[in-house]
Amino acid sequence: EVQLVESGGGLVQPGGSLRLSCAASGFTVSSNYMSWVRQAPGKGLEWVSVIYSGGSTYYADSVKGRFTISRDNSKNTLYLQMNSLRAEDTAVYYCARTRIAVAGTYYFDYWGQGTLVTVSS
């Protein structure tokens, strides 16, 4: 059974940093594309970042240069390092297994339960 469990969320001051983790079971993270998707309170879904099985990474313009996606193959875990956090980064962050539809386009077939990040002073 595929399971994704996020952790690491919490309250952080503007300009601060936080690292989110997503522990996977039932499949191998390194053999799949993996993404982070966020949802601000009462708002819609926003794609944040993806890491390809080959290691390439891509980011939404809103987080480029501030967030870093990575994985630890030995722990079968996905990470999101978030630096220079802003109030507008406040959201529930979901990790999601990512499937390829056609070259360069993808979708999300399994999601974790999410972890809340609140950026506030």
Added chain:
Amino acid sequence: SYELTQPPSVSVSPGQTARITCSGDALPKQYAYWYQQKPGQAPVLVIYKDSERPSGIPERFSGSSSGTTVTLTISGVQAEDEADYYCQSADSSGTVVFGGGTKLTVL
């Protein structure tokens, strides 16, 4: 930036058919996907590649595409189908885009 447009809300009575639309200029060239999200829960994929249904998703969920509009159809709506529904696709560069979401209310 590229946008996918969904109606904010749709209401139907139990047993009726609900249709939720999603419009975008790139939809004739890109697949669409649909997610169901109930309050306090993670999204669940209900339709992929315009009209394919993942295993475990009831047959009453179907998807279709026509030009710049894709449609999620829920036949014989049940109370448990009340949720927010999001379409997802990609812009011309392949960047993931989500629609704004549609709240389905079962009267």
